[in-house]
Amino acid sequence: MATGFSDSEQARRDHLSKATSLARKVHKDAKEMQEIYRQKQGLSEEFSYDEVDGIPSSGVSKWNELSDEERLRANASAFHSLHCFLGIVLKEQREDLTPEDGEFHEALLSLLAQVETLAESTKQLLLMFGHVPPSNGISSPEQDLTYFKKKLRGYKVLLELSTWALRATRDFTKLQKQSTRITSTMAAPAMRSASRQKNQKKRGGYGR
């Protein structure tokens, strides 16, 4: 493929694109699952979920000041941690909260697999960009929670997952743009990455 990119650059761009799409999908799925979870557990949006500890918070005040590596490392660490928390949430749903709702468990399991994939993809990106991925040593989630706190924590995990996925999408998109800009200055024809949303609902016509 004569795109002007090196194989590694092409692979990185390709991986970055996939990670972006995946993060977007995880965001969508987590958002959807968050709503489903809230309804199933009868939770109110007005509840405060700040009481739940240990879950990596996506809220940052100086996001723009972070480097690409820092953002990637934060994403990688967060998704790894969220994967663990989501696994506990699934276990609690199966064992305690909604033991009869297999379909819900399947959906959580699917999201869990995607978070795992996203965590791995972010880790791969770090490696591709020459950075060292963070260690997986995190504090284990608190096990002896009350029933209500379990419900809250589950919701909190999905909420943070959704937010982290959206953040990752932005981070990866930013990296894509940077990569394209750098490459376009270095190589002749820049390969525009997908700006897919702009093409939506385009009306076409055909003359016979």
Added chain:
Amino acid sequence: MDMSLKQLVPVILFLYLKNLSSGHSCGIIIPESPSVELNTEFTATCILFDHCKLQFKTSFAKDIFWKFKQHRVPREQYRRINDSAVSVTVNYTSELENPLTCNVLLYSQLEQNIYGIFIKSGFSPEKPSNLTCILYQDNMELSDSISCSWTSGRPTLMPTVYTLKAETSFNAFRNQTNSNSCELKMVTVPIFVNMVFSVEASNVLGIAVSDVLVSDPVYLVKPSPPVIKKFIAENDFPNYLMVQWEHPLPSYIMLFKYNIRYRPKDTDVWTEIPENDTSSYIQTFSLQDLSADTKYGVSVRCMNSEGKGYWSDWSKEAFQITPEAKPSKKLDIWRVIGPADASGKRIIEAVWKTLPHFSANGVIKVYNVQVESLKTKDFFSYNVTNTTERLHLSEKEPYRITIVAYNSKGKSPDARIVIPESNNNTESSPVESIVPNSLDGQMHVKWKANTARVTYFVVDWCVVSEKGCSLVSWQYENKSSLQTILKGDFKPGIRYRISVCPVYKDISKPCFAEEQYFQENCPKVGPSIIKSKREKNSVELEWELISVDKLNGFIKNYTVFYKAAEENENSITVEPQDRKVTLNSLSSNTMYIVHVMASTSAGGTNGSQFTFTTLKYAPGEIEAIVVPVCLCFIFIVVIGMLFCFNKREMIKKHVWPQVPDPWNSTIANWLPNSPSQSNVSPKEPVCPEGSITNFSVIEIGLCDSKSFTDEYNKDSLKKGKYTSDEHSSGIGGSSCMSSPRQSVSDSDEGDSAQTTSSTVQYSTVVPSNYRGQGHLPSSTVFSRSESTQPLLDSEERPEDQHSYGNINTENGEHLPQSIDQDTRKQKGSYFKRPKPINEDSLLKLHQIEIAGQSSDSFKFCSTEDGGLPSSNDSDALHVDSSTSPGMHMDLESSEKMSYMPQLSGYRPQ
């Protein structure tokens, strides 16, 4: 002693072998359960166990042999390892049959199996190729399984397991199958991450792994077909339809490109919109330039916008009808011009074709017909609903006919044609010739024409029948095209008249026509012969013309087949324009069967058979025979007549002798009392020649009293005895003209003997009296008779009538009749003019008379008994019957006959 040993050996051998077979195996084959790849070398080794070594006295290595089922393996393939182990090496093929056995031959004659193995054979698996994986869509999500398939290569002929593997950097999935397709089930198919797919084939003979397929599962997606939500028309845009659909998957999973196709519902031909126009992530599309008032179907499919993955199936077809529009094209019109009638008007039939749907753009509700005289500018118009209109227009004026079609949206462009005034065909056609030709199942037409003043050509064709030519269809052709293929349904066996008509500025010019068949068939019927003109050796035949409806083709020729009985059939060919033929060299007076066959290029059909018989004589041949014959006959007749005329006297004398009329007899003046006077015969001159004809003498005997008669005759002859010589000119002389009837001659015996041959016949009337009267009556009547006939008896004795067979037997009451009556009666009864007779007839007559007399003799007598007129009656002829009870005739006794004198006068009546 020897005998006992021989008997013991089989027993010992049996017990020994029994011991061997019942114990443990004496050896083993290694490998024991081998699997062998076909067409490779295989080696097996047979090892003899130690406990059996002693039992085999002979050398094991020497006596061993290998067998595949019943077939021994050649010893060249054996290899001796040691005294108790021998191996065999074979190129193992599928022809070798299990089991492979190791055997020894005991005592050089007894085959003993040591061990056997069953070999599994086949091939090691080939490397699977063409690994493809598909991730299907499940509802609005991706499926949680990936389906993969591959090509496994040659059959391995043994159980082979295929293991499908899918691995990410952090996860791995696998599944096994015995076929060449498999499905990998996952919790959720990871997307946006590369996955490595591979398939591994393995059996006992080996393992083979396919090339890896590295792909993000999102690029393996075969999405579900898009669902069309809307397919709508806008009323003001009759050529426009809009289709709208839903994306099969959310955009965060994948983007799509689309493919759209549409078709009018009544066709199967799809029009596909180029991919470039629909490669973007769109949900609506406008179909343009469609036909108005047409039902269209549309279908959409999609795939990953990057072109990776698979096209979805086509969506379910949606339908919509475009709005109506006014007719887009003018009508296709033509005309048929009929002959003018006495009033100078002719029938112009304007015909037009219904607009095709794509031109009608809706339902045609009415046609407007406008007729304008280009001379008088008269104009009229009206609406019709059918596609023909018959107009009665003057042949002296040109007319312009304009037809317009209307639908709910408007009218079509004007379609015009100008009918020029009749010029009595003085105008020549610009078309010089046309050549219609049926070729390759189509009707081709070529023509030559002067196209200088031609706007376009109209080629029309009609079906020729006996009733005329009915228009079938027509088509327009550009002026530059001098040939075309007629677009119509042409049927075989139908004669078409194809015309090429030039049109100049809507004015139709004279046409040029030719007739042609699309395909000729045999005539439906054969010709029937309607006329024939037969001759002695020829015949001219004419047959009827076959109706054009039954011809089925152009007649190439007629063939006349004709055949006489038991002869070979002949034929003669006649040109199609001739319908008559003359068959020559025919046999005369012979029946021929003929039939005519009419032939087209497709074959011939025989007409009905016609049978005729040639004449026996040629015309004039009969006349040539008959006329000379007639002439000869006439000539002979004339000659004969002349001869007769010249010899008429002689002929008259012989053929028509003159018979004296008794009425005119002068005997009435003859005195009966003077017999001598009777010598003077008043009739003497009647016989001018005086020749004496032959006569015979009949003796009439009265009953049996011959003696009496003779006596009487003698007595009477004594009174007046005549000889014929003496009285040749007397009464007897008149008998020369008498009939051959014999008369009684009164003569002596000697005289009669002398005059038998040359005397005149005489009649003798013997008078009679009552029986028993002893005297002769004094009034004996001696009557003259010039004839030899016995008529005188009758004249004077009516009883004779009875005696001669008159059925009117009269009794005594009628007897006294006048002599006149008696005479007339007797004329009618007896006095017939005698025919010329010969001797034979004469003889016959004698016999008749004799018979009559003899048979009636008794009656004769009885009638006399009944009462006769008295002798005084002068008119009565008295016959003395007293002595003659019967009449006896004796030709031989003619000498006794005598001429009896007439006793009473004979008076003229």
